[in-house]
Amino acid sequence: MKGRTGSEQRPSSVGLDDAEPLRADGRARDLARTLLPRTSKRWQHVETASIAAAEAAQVLDADDGGVLVSAAWLHDVGYHHPAPPTGFHPLDGAELVTAAGWSSRVAALVAHHSEARFMAAARGLDAALDAWPRECGPVTDGLTYADMTSAPGGGRIGIRERLIDVRWRHAREAPERATARRLREPYLVMAAARVDLALQQRGHQAYPALPLCHGDLHADAVEALTTEHPLRAAVDLWAAVHASASMADLARRADASRVVLEGAHRLLSASPPLTGTTSR
Numbered sequence: 001m002k003g004r005t006g007s008e009q010r011p012s013s014v015g016l017d018d019a020e021p022l023r024a025d026g027r028a029r030d031l032a033r034t035l036l037p038r039t040s041k042r043w044q045h046v047e048t049a050s051i052a053a054a055e056a057a058q059v060l061d062a063d064d065g066g067v068l069v070s071a072a073w074l075h076d077v078g079y080h081h082p083a084p085p086t087g088f089h090p091l092d093g094a095e096l097v098t099a100a101g102w103s104s105r106v107a108a109l110v111a112h113h114s115e116a117r118f119m120a121a122a123r124g125l126d127a128a129l130d131a132w133p134r135e136c137g138p139v140t141d142g143l144t145y146a147d148m149t150s151a152p153g154g155g156r157i158g159i160r161e162r163l164i165d166v167r168w169r170h171a172r173e174a175p176e177r178a179t180a181r182r183l184r185e186p187y188l189v190m191a192a193a194r195v196d197l198a199l200q201q202r203g204h205q206a207y208p209a210l211p212l213c214h215g216d217l218h219a220d221a222v223e224a225l226t227t228e229h230p231l232r233a234a235v236d237l238w239a240a241v242h243a244s245a246s247m248a249d250l251a252r253r254a255d256a257s258r259v260v261l262e263g264a265h266r267l268l269s270a271s272p273p274l275t276g277t278t279s280r
Contacts, residue, residue: 025050025054025066025069025070025073027070028069028070028071028072028073028074028102028106029050029073031073031074031077031097031100032046032073032074032077035077035080035096036076036077036079036080037080041152041153041154042076042079042080044153044154044155045076045150045151045152045153045154046072046073046074046075046076046150047154048150048151048154048155048156049072049073049075049146049147049150050069050072050073050146051150052072052145052146052149052150052156053068053069053071053072053142053143053145053146054069055199056068056138056141056142056145056146056195056199057069057142058199058202059138059142059195059198059199059202060138060139060142064138064139067105067106067109067139068139068142068143068146070102070106071106071109071110071113071139071143072143072146072147074093074097074102074106074110075090075093075109075110075113075114075143075146075147076089076093077093077096077097077110078090078091078092078093078094078095078096078110079092079093081093081095081096086123086125086128088116088119088120088123088125090110090111090112090113090116090119090120090129091111091116091120091125091128091129093110093111094107094108094110094111094132095107097110104132104133105135107132108132108133108134108135109135109139109140109143111129111132112129112132112134112135112140113143113144113147114143114144114147114148114184114188115144115184115187115188116129117129117134117184118180118181118183118184119177119180119181119184121180122174122176122177122179122180123177138194138195138198140191141191141192141194141195142195144188144191144192144195145191145192145195145196148162148163148188148189148191148192149162149192150162151165152165152169159188159189159192159193163185163188163189166181167181
């Protein structure tokens with residue numbers, strides 16, 4: 001597997017053709033089309049994710065928007081690797097994307113999509129994932145938003161329903177993997193909530209460039225919430241992010257974690273519990 005050493009860095013290349021980033025999504029769609037069966041639920045999911053990514057791209061510049069939409073088309077191709085080297089679709093997908101000639105940035109976004117670091121650690125693949133630089137910022141948030149607001153079989157879905165569905169489909173997996181999925185939930189919700197809030201504030205505020213990976217900035221709040229309210233924290237964090245004064249406050253304020261934590265606690269009583277089952 002090809003990768004780049006380092007962490008929390010943003011590679012400078014943007015896609016197959018740096019001069020035409022907005023056309024890269026068409027090439028990404030074509031690659032996804034060759035790897036994913038057109039009649040499969042997986043194809044329908046990535047097709048919807050590309051639409052959600054295009055929505056999230058409205059708060060990005062043209063280059064980053066092209067990268068985001070391309071990564072959305074490609075994020076699940078690892079499920080259909082002809083000879084998967086790891087059996088972990090983010091890493092296998094990154095290898096496929098690299099072999100197809102995409103930039104290391106796009107491949108790394110595929111490798112890390114939707115907080116893959118938690119599941120990689122549960123599988124003993126964290127060192128392999130670390131070979132790909134973990135980008136943090138609005139493009140990563142946008143890819144999480146695209147994945148987490150797209151149903152497994154296509155069509156848009158709310159974040160709460162998406163998380164419930166993930167728990168339902170993986171209800172019988174090994175305990176360490178189930179724990180990893182639960183631990184990543186607040187980070188997924190906060191990323192999607194930031195994009196949703198940025199879209200609401202489009203034209204009024206720029207998406208903030210945070211000095212740390214977003215989830216880590218609020219690590220103490222996440223830890224407290226997942227300890228005290230493990231089934232409801234994720235949904236409440238969505239509301240808490242929206243209850244913050246502004247996107248800029250999430251980046252600037254020294255007490256940002258406390259603000260998120262207090263906001264989530266205020267909303268606990270109003271939020272229905274996030275259960276592990278759903279009607280089918």
